[in-house]
Amino acid sequence: MSVRSVAARAVVGLLLALYAAISLYPFLWMVSAAFKDQYEVVRGGHLIPHHPTVRTLAETWNELHFFDYFLNSLKVTGLTVLLVLVIYSMAGYAFAVLRFPGRRALYRLFIALLFVPSVTVLLPLVLLENKLGLLGGHWGLILPFVNGSAPLSVLLLTNAFETVPAELREAALMDGAGEARIFTRIYLPLSRPVLVTITLLTAIPTWNEYQLTRVSLNDPHGFTLPIALQNLQSGAVLHYNVLMAGALTVVVPVIVLFLAAQRYFVNGLMGAVKA
């Protein structure tokens, strides 16, 4: 290996490491502050805490009820993901496999929804939910979240179901299987990577959702993590160690979910682009 190519590889490595540092930068400080006490955190400057403590984290979870908020977030995100998977895999099956009048128009309608800015429908949505008595409850969040992930989910699932060989369905029909059985026994199992991708693409923004949640939820018992975090910040005295401990509670679950599912996720995203 020549000197030049060694130097070139060193530069490549250095640049890659630099961007890794940029990607991690706010997280490093988040972790750092979460493990400091309230005196050390205002004496800033150093990344590694001199007297690391888990007291702040423990307090956030117990006295500040972050564990309850965590459960609320889990409920909202879990139900949203579940409904998205059920409703739009059914719709995707109809669009990809079944022949019926108006199929193309309906499919296009769902995709076109991507271009409705969410903020345009936010106000009328809140007014409608207020009228229906949904405002303030978790279902008032879940239903619009589900509807909001319709375009992407329909697109990905229809594409995935179209790649399943039609012969499989024809053979099953010959054997007397109904559409429901074909859908659950053949199409869903064969599309597992896309289902995982949709799970992540839905779970990540739902977990972090702030705009609708902030104007919907009033009862502190129902707060999700982002709103609880917002409340910490607007409190009387701002302690950055407490705020960062709360922030850590918000990001760790999504990071764990991403690491667990990333193999499918990356392939699913790339497949969707190549399709």
Add this chain to the structure above:
Amino acid sequence: MAAVSTVVPGSPARARARNRRRPVRYHRSEVLWAAVFVLPAIALFAVVGVYVILYGFTLSFANWNGFTPKWTWVGLRNYADLLWRDPTYAPAVHTAALNTLWVMIAVPVLTVMISLPLAMLLNSVRRLRSLLRSVYFLPYVTSGIAVYFAWQYVLQPDGAINLLLGSAGLGSLQQPQGFLGNPDTALPTLIVITVWSGVPVAMMLYLAGLQSIDPTLIEAAQIDGAGPVRILRSVLWPLLRPITAIVGLLALRDSLQGFQTFLIMTNGGPGDHSNVLGLEVYRLAFLKLLAPTLGLSSALGWMLFLAALALAAVNVRVLRRAT
């Protein structure tokens, strides 16, 4: 996250267009099953989608504060007020529109300028590639209030970034009021953070594009004596143009519609120096308390919708040409 949205003109629609001429014979049972399968999606859309969109459209022609029992119909006056007539709202909208324009220029350009070289670098190494990919993806996975608070923490007056600049001998770049507190640096800072959150998906798309390029093309160029810059300009860039179109248009869409970062980190401040159109819609809808601004908010929301539609039309055309 809408990475895939822009691919619409591609596959299923086109394949189906070919069969369109042939008259389709529907089977009764199949149509019934189809009705059952699409019913939940349509029912939800009818309530949370259609009704809401129409309601918002009607409201854009009225005056209302959200509490009085009746709306006052004002015709197109809300639109005129926002665009030029009203002495308080129109200037705010103009500032927000100008800021949005800056975001729509800076974010796509910076995203491409960072994510393409990054994807090329990542594609050139074997070791640690998947670890680095996961690390680079974190800003997307966690994008939300928690990370924006962490950014606020490092950007504040005595935060880590000012300290870093000081110890690196770049004290002149320090911001004693904090990066978000200075009217001149608030918007650029928010743009940088938006790019930071958008790079992961863009890089992933470029990586997919790079991996689908035939390596013999690059070898041939190398044999002809082309250096890395020349290869990027004459071989990779043209081949990756479809990806660049997707990345650029995605970033444009998010710049036009997204405002979460702005809402959480500055709420448009200081003054209106980092206000954007999406945020203005939100503030008119929810943060004006008793003032009758709900109609104004709807009208501005609809203008944003029209802009998004225009963008979508360009989107489809550019993609058709690029692919």
